[in-house]
Amino acid sequence: MEIFVIEKVTKVYNPYFKVLDEVSFIVKEGDFLILTGPTGAGKTTLLKLLYREEKPTDGEIFYKNFPYSKLNKRHFLHLRRNWGIIFQDYKLIPDLTVFENIKISLILSQKKVPKIKFHILNYLERFNLAAKAFKKVKELSGGEQQKVGIVRAIIRDPELLIADEPTGNLDPESIREIIKIFQEYQQAGKTVILATHDPVILQLNAGKILRLEQGRLVGNVQTSC
Numbered sequence: 001m002e003i004f005v006i007e008k009v010t011k012v013y014n015p016y017f018k019v020l021d022e023v024s025f026i027v028k029e030g031d032f033l034i035l036t037g038p039t040g041a042g043k044t045t046l047l048k049l050l051y052r053e054e055k056p057t058d059g060e061i062f063y064k065n066f067p068y069s070k071l072n073k074r075h076f077l078h079l080r081r082n083w084g085i086i087f088q089d090y091k092l093i094p095d096l097t098v099f100e101n102i103k104i105s106l107i108l109s110q111k112k113v114p115k116i117k118f119h120i121l122n123y124l125e126r127f128n129l130a131a132k133a134f135k136k137v138k139e140l141s142g143g144e145q146q147k148v149g150i151v152r153a154i155i156r157d158p159e160l161l162i163a164d165e166p167t168g169n170l171d172p173e174s175i176r177e178i179i180k181i182f183q184e185y186q187q188a189g190k191t192v193i194l195a196t197h198d199p200v201i202l203q204l205n206a207g208k209i210l211r212l213e214q215g216r217l218v219g220n221v222q223t224s225c
C-alpha cells in the first residue's frame, strides 16, 4: 500500500525562491526511505510538506490516497497523532523536564499507556537517558536533547516516523544504535522517512536512498505504482 504519493510538487518561498521543482516519488508502507543531498537542497522543506508545516506551491501529495488539498487542519491534527516527527531543531520545551516533555507528547497522541511513568523511564533507559529524566531539557547537552526528541517521537509507537537530521549531534556509536532502533521499528511494519547527509548513516545501507540536488530528485526514483 502507498503511504505517500508525491506528484510534481514544487515549493517556492517568497518572494521567489524555488526550493523544490516538480518532485515526484512514492513511499510504500514499510519503506525505510533516506532522503539525502547537500545543505540547502530542500530536504527539510520536503519533510515539512509531508507533515504539513508548509503547503506546496504546485503539485499534490496523497496520503493513503487522500489528496492533501482536500484535507483541513482538523484532519491533519488527527493524522499527526499517529505520526512521530523528529525535528531538526528538536522542538522541546527547555524549561520542562525530559520526563514532562515526553509525557505531554504521549498525552497529546491520545494513546492509552498504562503505567505511563514506568513506560517513559523504560524508554529513557534504553537511550541511556534515565539518569536525566527529571532534569530540565535546557540542562542537557545537544546530543542528549537530540535523543530526547527521538524518544518523544518513537514512544508513541507511530505508524509513520519522519526524522529530520536526527543524528547531527551524535557520535558514530550512538548513530548506529539509533538506526538499529529505526530498523527494528521498520521491521515491525512501520514506515520511516529520514533526511540526512550523515556519512555514517549512508554507509549503513539502512534503506532506499533518494537524492535531492537543487530541488530535484536525481538517480533512480519510483514515481508510479
Ligand SMILES: Nc1ncnc2c1ncn2[C@@H]1O[C@H](COP(=O)(O)OP(=O)(O)OP(=O)(O)O)[C@@H](O)[C@H]1O
Residues within 6 Å of the ligand: 013, 014, 017, 019, 037, 038, 039, 040, 041, 042, 043, 044, 045, 046, 197
Ligand atoms: N521559510 C523559508 N523562507 C525562505 N527560504 C527558506 C525557508 N525555509 C528554507 N528556505 C531556504 O530553502 C533552501 C532549502 O532549505 P532546506 O532547509 O529545505 O534545505 P536542507 O536540504 O534541509 O538543508 P540542510 O541539509 O542544511 O538542513 C535553503 O536555501 C533555505 O535558505
